[in-house]
Amino acid sequence: MESGLPLKTGRETDKITVDDLYCIETPTAPTITADGTVAVYVRQRSDRDTDSTIRRLHAVGPDRADAPITEGPDDSAPAISPDGTLVAFLRKIGDVPQLCTAGVLGGEVTVLTDRELGAGAPVWSPDGSMIIFAAPVRRGSASAEDAKSAPIVADDLLFKADGIGRFGPLRTHLHQVDLVSGKVGQLTDGDWQAGMPAVSPDGTKIAFTARIDADSDRRMTSAAYQVPIQGGEPTRIGNSSHVSGPLLWLADGEAVIGVGRQDAGIGNARLLVLRTDGSPDRDLTGHLDRNVMPGGSVAYPGAPPALTSDGRISFCIRDRGWTHLYLTTPAGGPPTKIIAGDQQRVDGVAVAAAAPVAAVIITDDDSYGELAFVRLDQPTARPVTTITEDSLDGRRPVALQQREFAISDGQTVHGWLLRHPATEGPAPLLLDVHGGPHNAWTGVADATHLYQQELAHRGWNVLIVNPRGSDGYGEAFMQAVVGGWGTADQADFLEPIDQLIDEGLVDPDRLAITGYSYGGFTTCHLTARTDRFAAAIAGGLVCDLNAQLGASDLGVELTRAFGDADPVTGQQQLITRSPISAVGAVTTPTLVLHGEQDHRCPVNQAERWFGALRLHEVPTRLVIYPGGAHGFLITGRPSHRADYGRRLVDWLDHYVPTLP
Secondary structure (H helix, E strand, O other): OOOOOOOOOOOOOOOOOHHHHHOOEEEEEEEEOOOOOOEEEEEEEEEOOOOEEEEEEEEEEOOEEEEEOOOOOEEEEEEEOOOOOEEEEEEEEOOEEEEEEEEOOOOOOEEOOOOOOOOOOOEEOOOOOEEEEEEEEEOOOOOHHHHHHOOOOOOOOOOEEOOOEEOOOEEEEEEEEEOOOOOEEEOOOOOOOEOOOEEOOOOOEEEEEEOOOOOHHHHOOEEEEEEEOOOOOOEEEOOOOEEEEEEEEOOOOOEEEEEEEOOOOOOOOEEEEEEOOOOOOEEOOHHHOOEEOEEEEOOEEEOOOEEOOOOOEEEEEEEOOEEEEEEEOOOOOOOEEEOOOOOOEEEEEEEOOOOOEEEEEEEEOOEEEEEEEEEOOOOOEEEOOOHHHHHOOOOOOOOEEEEEEEOOOOOEEEEEEEEOOOOOOOEEEEEEEOOOOOOOOOOOOOOOOHHHHHHHHOOOEEEEEEOOOOOOOOHHHHHOOOOOOOOOOHHHHHHHHHHHHHOOOEEEEEEEEEEEOHHHHHHHHHHOOOOOOOEEEEEOOOOOHHHOOOOOOOHHHHHHHOOOOOOOOOHHHHHHOOHHHHHHHOOOOEEEEEEOOOOOOOHHHHHHHHHHHHHOOOOEEEEEEOOOOOOHHHHOOHHHHHHHHHHHHHHHHHHOOOOO
């Protein structure tokens, strides 16, 4: 039911609902000309009629109006050529993406590839004569038709990936296309997956990350490698055990920058200098005690490291939920923060090669993302788009209130409270728990969780906190939940609620909880240990830690997060730590939402929780989204994403009415 709240207050906060998913447009994937005068980016929106995400390329500059340069409907991964005349990008043709080019300000599109399995994101050679990309190949002699029905054979634990599925005979390898001849050639081969390529400054070598070592699946290691531009056998760069891409060559061509760790443990990712001569790797950011954020992953902001015109390195870190842009030198030392202001999230960065300029996508509490031009020698950003204002006709989201909560064991937990400014007195509260657990909420406008805005307009409080395990608060804080899922962080959720009740903001009889992934785990855990929540919505959940090895694409990595219990010999310990062991105590009406093709937290986890609740006559409902991967709330069908939010709101309406 509606709360009768006024739709306007001192700032423009006309009601935003779940259905605004189909209105909101967002920017992503910027690229910039060498002189810093033009940026090209992807502008995307959800389309109701086609039930898909529409993507087209836009060009904009400090002195150039924002305008589309391609028609889409599915264009992505732009990369501007070294001379600034062309932009290479991926266009979905049929069922797969193919490599294309167009003029940097628009014009005729040229299709460069016609690969059965599609192409990958383009990387230009320094002289602009070639484009390098990583793309799937089918190993073995089986035809495409035979491969569909052939048995899937796995010899190691890395036999599938969420959003892709089981690899079978498919492997990702490096390719090149010659822009003069049009010839496409494969550069690497082997029973391993090649990461995104980086071409050396002299154009003679390609660097990439891969898990090539025979034992890498058990140890969850990955490393940097290089091959000649003509292809060949890869050779190792550096000696760090856990490196992720994309990599960045330094100007002398003797080292690359990677993001990761020298060991394969849980903790902050660092900016690493990896030398081709085998000398020791150098950690440039360990002294910051913060997580380097390379972006590129679903639900994780940031941007890959980039080289500035004066030889410095740009990179992103997360600090107290916010994501910031920094500069450092290859020799290390104190970094310089770029862009004044603390309450922002950087979601993409493109650095000009020949000018002290960057194009940056910035999200704050007033917009869902705008592109800005930034002078790297000045802490100011100049927005050049008005995407949120245009797509929402001037409406603005309700801003979150930043809070800190003192926990009884001496820890402090940081978070945000979403509460409509017209709400008075004690109101219902939804605790929304993030995933990971090594992720973090940010106090910015959130296009993924629009139900939070709708609930705020219905008179709800929405509480988001970054408990122990969240990154952005130091490595000790991040590691504090290892081996203590659901126990080490329990007070970080419950005690902030008590404090809000004591402040008179929250009605203790109208509490609800939701969460996705690790948040789904926490929803299950807390409802099995307390009956104070009147309703629960568990999404993409894990309820049995013992059932992840071999079932999850990150099964080995997740077993480390569970602590010292061996998933083979310590199964009883894992079961004891799992919510499923206490499901008989649950009385909270629970809605269970899950993607059918979730290979991170397999759908059987949701089915088991639902089955146990139903057997014990706890009000429950299971909703499975066909084809949905673990990240479907961000990248899946718009109709599924909207349905998720509507079902959540309806479940709360039924079990926790807005008005007492």
